[in-house]
Amino acid sequence: MTVFIIRRLMQAILVVFLMSVIVFFGVNVIGDPVHMLVSPDADQADIEATIRRLGLDRPIWEQYLLFVSGAAQGNLGNSFIFGEPALKLILHHMPATLELAFSALFLAVAVGVPLGLYAGLYPDSPLSKGIMAGSILGFSLPTFWVGLMLIMLFAVELGWLPSTGRGDTGHILGIETSLATRDGLSHVLLPAMNLALLKISLAIRLTRAGVREAMGQDYVKYARAKGLSTRRIVFVHVLKNIMIPVVTVMGLEFGSLIGFSVVTESIFAWPGMGKLLIDAILQLDRPVVVAYLMIIVLFFVLINLIVDILYSILDPRVRLRDQGA
Amino acid sequence: MTKVTTAIAVATSLFALAATSVSAEKLTIGLASEPTAMDPHFHNLGPNNAIAFHIFDRLVAQDEKQALTPGLAVSWEPIDDLTWEFKLREGVTFHDGSPFNADDVICTITRAPDVPNSPSSFGAYLKGKTAEKIDDYTVHIKTAEPYPLMANDISTIPIISDTAGCSATTEDFNAGTAAVGTGPFKFGDYKPGESITMMRNDNYWGDTPAWTEVEFRPIKSGPSRVAALLAGDVDMIAGVPTTDIATLEANEDIQLSQGVSNRVIYLHLDQFRENSPFVKGTDGGQIKNPLMDPKVRTAISKAINRDAIVDRVMEGVALPAGQLLPDGFFGVSENLEPMEYDPEGAKALLAEAGYPDGFQLTIHGPNDRYINDAKIAEAIGQMLTRVGIKTSVETMPRSVYFGRASKGSPEGLPEFSFILVGWGAGSGEASSPLKSLIHTYDKDKGFGSSNRGRHSNAEIDAVIEEALRTVDDAKRQELLAKATEMAIENAAIIPTHFQVNTWAAKKGLEYIPRTDEYTFATGVVKQ
Numbered sequence: 001m002t003v004f005i006i007r008r009l010m011q012a013i014l015v016v017f018l019m020s021v022i023v024f025f026g027v028n029v030i031g032d033p034v035h036m037l038v039s040p041d042a043d044q045a046d047i048e049a050t051i052r053r054l055g056l057d058r059p060i061w062e063q064y065l066l067f068v069s070g071a072a073q074g075n076l077g078n079s080f081i082f083g084e085p086a087l088k089l090i091l092h093h094m095p096a097t098l099e100l101a102f103s104a105l106f107l108a109v110a111v112g113v114p115l116g117l118y119a120g121l122y123p124d125s126p127l128s129k130g131i132m133a134g135s136i137l138g139f140s141l142p143t144f145w146v147g148l149m150l151i152m153l154f155a156v157e158l159g160w161l162p163s164t165g166r167g168d169t170g171h172i173l174g175i176e177t178s179l180a181t182r183d184g185l186s187h188v189l190l191p192a193m194n195l196a197l198l199k200i201s202l203a204i205r206l207t208r209a210g211v212r213e214a215m216g217q218d219y220v221k222y223a224r225a226k227g228l229s230t231r232r233i234v235f236v237h238v239l240k241n242i243m244i245p246v247v248t249v250m251g252l253e254f255g256s257l258i259g260f261s262v263v264t265e266s267i268f269a270w271p272g273m274g275k276l277l278i279d280a281i282l283q284l285d286r287p288v289v290v291a292y293l294m295i296i297v298l299f300f301v302l303i304n305l306i307v308d309i310l311y312s313i314l315d316p317r318v319r320l321r322d323q324g325a
Numbered sequence: 326m327t328k329v330t331t332a333i334a335v336a337t338s339l340f341a342l343a344a345t346s347v348s349a350e351k352l353t354i355g356l357a358s359e360p361t362a363m364d365p366h367f368h369n370l371g372p373n374n375a376i377a378f379h380i381f382d383r384l385v386a387q388d389e390k391q392a393l394t395p396g397l398a399v400s401w402e403p404i405d406d407l408t409w410e411f412k413l414r415e416g417v418t419f420h421d422g423s424p425f426n427a428d429d430v431i432c433t434i435t436r437a438p439d440v441p442n443s444p445s446s447f448g449a450y451l452k453g454k455t456a457e458k459i460d461d462y463t464v465h466i467k468t469a470e471p472y473p474l475m476a477n478d479i480s481t482i483p484i485i486s487d488t489a490g491c492s493a494t495t496e497d498f499n500a501g502t503a504a505v506g507t508g509p510f511k512f513g514d515y516k517p518g519e520s521i522t523m524m525r526n527d528n529y530w531g532d533t534p535a536w537t538e539v540e541f542r543p544i545k546s547g548p549s550r551v552a553a554l555l556a557g558d559v560d561m562i563a564g565v566p567t568t569d570i571a572t573l574e575a576n577e578d579i580q581l582s583q584g585v586s587n588r589v590i591y592l593h594l595d596q597f598r599e600n601s602p603f604v605k606g607t608d609g610g611q612i613k614n615p616l617m618d619p620k621v622r623t624a625i626s627k628a629i630n631r632d633a634i635v636d637r638v639m640e641g642v643a644l645p646a647g648q649l650l651p652d653g654f655f656g657v658s659e660n661l662e663p664m665e666y667d668p669e670g671a672k673a674l675l676a677e678a679g680y681p682d683g684f685q686l687t688i689h690g691p692n693d694r695y696i697n698d699a700k701i702a703e704a705i706g707q708m709l710t711r712v713g714i715k716t717s718v719e720t721m722p723r724s725v726y727f728g729r730a731s732k733g734s735p736e737g738l739p740e741f742s743f744i745l746v747g748w749g750a751g752s753g754e755a756s757s758p759l760k761s762l763i764h765t766y767d768k769d770k771g772f773g774s775s776n777r778g779r780h781s782n783a784e785i786d787a788v789i790e791e792a793l794r795t796v797d798d799a800k801r802q803e804l805l806a807k808a809t810e811m812a813i814e815n816a817a818i819i820p821t822h823f824q825v826n827t828w829a830a831k832k833g834l835e836y837i838p839r840t841d842e843y844t845f846a847t848g849v850v851k852q
Binding site for chain 1: 361369370442449450519548553554555556693727729732747768772
């Protein structure tokens with residue numbers, strides 16, 4: 001298992017390196033950040049001074065070498081716009097995104113799996129059909145529209161929840177998070193719901209499909225013949241067997257929750273990494289875009305690794321081996 | 326990391342303090358754009374300046390129409406051709422209790438153009454100026470040549486404290502330790518992307534603000550900003566999307582404020598290339614650039630129905646433009662009116678210029694910079710097609726657009742032939758657009774830096790340069806108006822409309838609109 005993890009980490013480094021090449025050159029051929037930065041009142045000399053200060057007058061391969069040598073020392077470059085290290089900016093915005101992603105994942109599992117289970121066990125009941133129809137809506141409605149509708153309904157019409165922002169924060173285990181205060185939780189609920197909607201639908205469908213398949217399997221029939229209670233069959237044997245695809249997909253979806261919650265964060269003015277990324281893209285803050293994508297690549301690699309490890313815990317038949325050797 | 330955590334700890338304790346003193350006098354404002362730092366000299370950019378001017382005063386302030394008013398200086402005047410004297414206000418104290426005097430001015434003028442990592446410095450306003458302390462309340466600023474716009478330039482510079490701010494870094498300002506000014510509000514808390522909180526300065530030298538606490542919240546998405554106002558989460562919002570104005574007007578709980586801005590939306594036309602890349606003959610072949618001919622440019626101006634743009638595209642929230650700044654600004658001409666819509670006249674002029682069948686043209690514009698910019702470009706494309714200039718429209722994000730429009734051609738010249746752009750006159754008078762848009766492109770003197778059509782007319786240049794040397798206000802006003810008239814007559818650029826900005830507040834509050842597009846808490850009045 002140790003060899004397996006080491007090999008995976010080596011692969012991760014290679015992936016991050018390749019990503020840095022693609023992203024750095026990709027981002028650098030688009031647009032011109034200088035004209036986004038300088039005040040319109042600036043004259044030609046000011047503009048040239050800015051170009052030199054940002055190092056944009058150097059050939060691109062030289063800029064890349066500078067970037068790599070900085071990255072090797074943990075410096076992913078300074079944000080053009082904030083003048084601060086890009087990494088620091090991203091880490092500063094990370095807790096807000098993580099709390100949103102965890103809340104959404106929690107909702108997806110806590111709502112999606114029980115509903116999917118019900119729909120799988122009683123496929124013909126009207127409630128199950130309602131759940132499945134709802135999950136289709138969850139899949140197909142665009143996030144930005146649902147977000148605005150949630151704000152209109154719960155914030156503007158009913159006035160139950162705040163419309164935007166993160167609210168008061170408190171500390172859990174030394175991390176500043178809005179999950180620690182009542183006000184913060186009320187702010188988290190709408191964006192988390194918006195973000196979770198698609199994942200809930202996904203969890204419902206995966207669970208339902210798994211349950212329906214498992215219920216016809218021999219081991220379930222045998223368990224019945226043995227006289228086990230339905231409750232024990234469903235919650236111990238069936239659930240354990242169908243969790244593997246659910247864990248895999250939710251793990252991967254968690255990565256996308258963290259990495260690409262851009263729309264939700266923009267609509268709810270949530271000060272997370274997604275909003276930082278979209279602002280950076282719009283204003284061509286290249287160092288932040290590059291640093292962000294590299295961190296997201298790392299995230300995905302790590303999440304995949306964790307999912308693999310969880311497999312082996314959930315299903316003893318899976319052994320983590322170094323298959324490449 | 327420890328620095329960050331202490332900053333957060335300080336910030337949260339400040340916030341806790343604030344929370345206990347919350348009263349009915351708290352004002353929450355939803356902003357459309359976010360400042361990039363609390364350091365007033367870090368980034369010379371609208372959103373930054375708007376926030377900075379709450380905490381920091383300027384020697385010379387600008388009122389809501391951008392007319393100059395006394396700030397930390399009580400008077401200013403040229404004492405000879407090259408020297409301006411500023412008499413400072415006495416008895417003013419900074420938020421930390423230290424007195425304000427000439428040392429603070431000198432250190433500000435030294436620091437402002439030279440902040441490390443600044444994306445856009447204040448150097449543009451301080452270039453060639455040297456400040457000298459005469460006594461505690463007198464400062465002389467000298468230039469190498471006579472310079473009439475001294476007070477306008479100085480009115481952009483926020484004054485920081487000699488002791489608390491001058492040797493501080495941008496991080497110190499963001500943490501609040503260095504954000505010590507003389508302004509109407511004191512720094513409270515800064516959470517990037519989330520909120521900026523300020524407390525009233527009870528010892529303010531001017532009118533005490535009506536609000537004990539102000540919170541600014543950047544909400545960049547337009548619909549979300551409107552929803553936050555409707556939900557009562559914020560008391561006021563800036564940058565109301567034009568599509569929401571009608572619904573908000575009908576809402577009895579909402580009060581709208583509208584005011585024309587200093588931003589003109591205009592068209593630049595390629596006037597320096599014999600073969601312009603996006604001009605083609607009716608058969609699609611290369612032709613000699615017709616935009617060089619003033620008759621063709623005037624025909625284009627006549628073909629544009631400005632009233633239709635204002636009524637339909639802008640939903641009434643704009644003013645048709647006939648020059649570079651709206652009425653009431655220093656240096657505008659009283660003789661200029663928006664060009665009449667006259668498609669027949671345009672066709673006749675085109676025929677006269679030798680293009681009876683028109684030609685093909687592409688208009689390029691940004692799609693995320695000005696209010697409804699892409700729609701305006703489309704409307705103009707249709708209007709020109711109607712008089713025979715078959716126009717296609719291409720819009721792109723501003724991050725791509727401005728670089729290409731300024732120097733996108735293989736030779737590093739402006740890439741496009743016909744572009745839609747806007748210009749906001751930060752100085753609040755006509756020399757700003759004349760110098761940057763109309764004057765011949767001259768890298769060494771810093772003229773024509775945004776002259777993307779490269780219009781060049783020695784007579785107009787001479788008038789502009791003379792104006793920029795003339796210290797006498799009445800004479801300068803006349804020269805600026807004259808230069809504007811000459812430029813419009815030549816159709817050097819084609820102005821289409823002036824942007825009108827809209828703020829919305831909950832019932833009982835009203836915002837006094839500003840031409841510089843800034844949102845000031847001091848401009849929010851209770852009815």
